[in-house]
């Protein structure tokens with residue numbers, strides 16, 4: 343369970359989050375939506391303490407991660423896998439080496455085991471033929487999928503996805519959605535997904551939460567979310583041509 | 596150690612706040628650089644791991660071999676200029692065969708480590724800062740941290756070890772080239788025979804001079820890597836930030852090399 347308690351984060355005069363309370367339950371997929379620049383990535387980074395809240399605190403399974411440091415922080419981060427918005431692959435390693443990196447650096451697995459595991463994860467994201475390629479030679483969407491393979495290679499308990507499907511074609515997007523769903527079903531992974539893609543939000547989310555103007559304006563199950571009376575949510579839905587009863591339900595979108 | 600939460604200060608209101616900030620911020624930066632150095636030192640035992648060993652050797656190769664050409668030219672010409680200038684003066688007293696001593700002493704004690712330091716700061720230091728800065732702004736460092744791979748161990752330590760091993764060697768090499776360069780000028784321009792030149796060169800120089808020179812080079816190398824990594828890790832705001840980190844690495848390295856070089860000399864020779 344991840345909890346943000348009264349978290350405030352500001353950059354200079356720019357107050358991004360203002361006394362935000364947010365809870366991610368064990369084993370659920372929480373989807374965070376909101377306009378660009380509203381603090382979704384910041385929220386994810388607060389959860390792994392890549393950023394520190396100015397006020398309030400962040401806890402993971404009861405442990406106050408926003409106050410940890412050094413070795414204890416490293417141990418707390420072992421639970422996490424994270425997909426960054428740009429993929430964040432190391433440019434001087436091939437795709438396969440990137441995915442293998444956490445295994446090589448931190449485990450005593452044999453080379454054969456590592457390669458097998460890496461191939462398995464690359465297959466999950468549809469990159470089985472790109473083991474030897476350099477990150478610079480991949481498209482943005484492929485980089486993101488490679489980043490995803492690296493995020494899940496250690497079988498983490500909690501996975502944070504920063505826009506896993508943006509820049510991907512619809513088919514790959516659904517592949518990623520299926521992956522997020524199957525990780526959750528098979529391994530009871532807790533996921534937090536930041537996305538602009540409402541179709542994927544509705545398909546994978548147990549709950550959807552919307553951030554706007556530094557505050558959480560709505561948290562609800564997908565069915566409730568599209569019924570929301572909140573003007574910001576309505577505008578967000580309308581912008582993606584989802585008006586009240588879901589077009590997505592008939593599958594005609 | 597790597598400060599990701601950016602710091603913001605309101606614009607200075609009066610000269611006193613301005614002065615205060617201009618004093619405090621560099622000190623804070625220096626303190627953080629020292630912490631980064633200590634973190635990398637603590638990770639030093641990992642250098643014998645298979646991957647770190649490979650990475651260190653690779654870094655030694657890129658640092659050493661790739662800066663060899665420019666270092667050779669600079670070292671040779673430094674020796675040649677030294678020989679020419681001192682030779683012209685000494686000739687007035689008919690003492691031009693003593694240029695060997697002058698060239699050897701200046702190269703081994705000062706110019707060798709100094710030139711090595713400056714060239715590595717400009718080439719290797721700026722390259723490290725650019726690489727670390729790019730990794731920082733593309734969130735690759737953040738990704739490493741989430742994977743619990745300590746950047747001080749994974750990135751800084753191999754470069755630090757590589758540089759600490761390479762700079763004394765490169766400094767030694769530049770001394771040899773400088774002395775040879777001086778000999779060439781002595782022979783062709785001043786009419787000092789080879790044998791006289793080299794006998795004279797070896798006359799006063801002692802092992803201690805060589806040792807202090809190489810120690811100086813080692814200190815310069817360590818400083819360059821720490822400054823470059825610290826600046827890279829402090830890069831913000833995309834490409835502009837990387838550019839700034841690179842520029843500041845070169846400037847700060849140059850200044851520290853001059854400053855520290857002076858004090859090491861003072862410590863050992865005064």
Ligand SMILES: Nc1ncnc2c1ncn2[C@@H]1O[C@H](COP(=O)(O)OP(=O)(O)OP(=O)(O)O)[C@@H](O)[C@H]1O
Pocket residue numbers: 353356358376377378379380381382383384385427599601
């Ligand atoms: N390291 C930082 N330094 C300064 N400001 C920052 C930093 N990180 C984020 N911000 C600011 O915080 C705000 C929220 O950024 P964030 O990246 O969380 O947006 P986002 O909701 O993820 O947007 P997008 O959907 O475009 O990715 C932005 O105004 C941004 O300028």
Ligand SMILES: [Mg+2]
Pocket residue numbers: 382383384427504
């Ligand atoms: Mg974002």
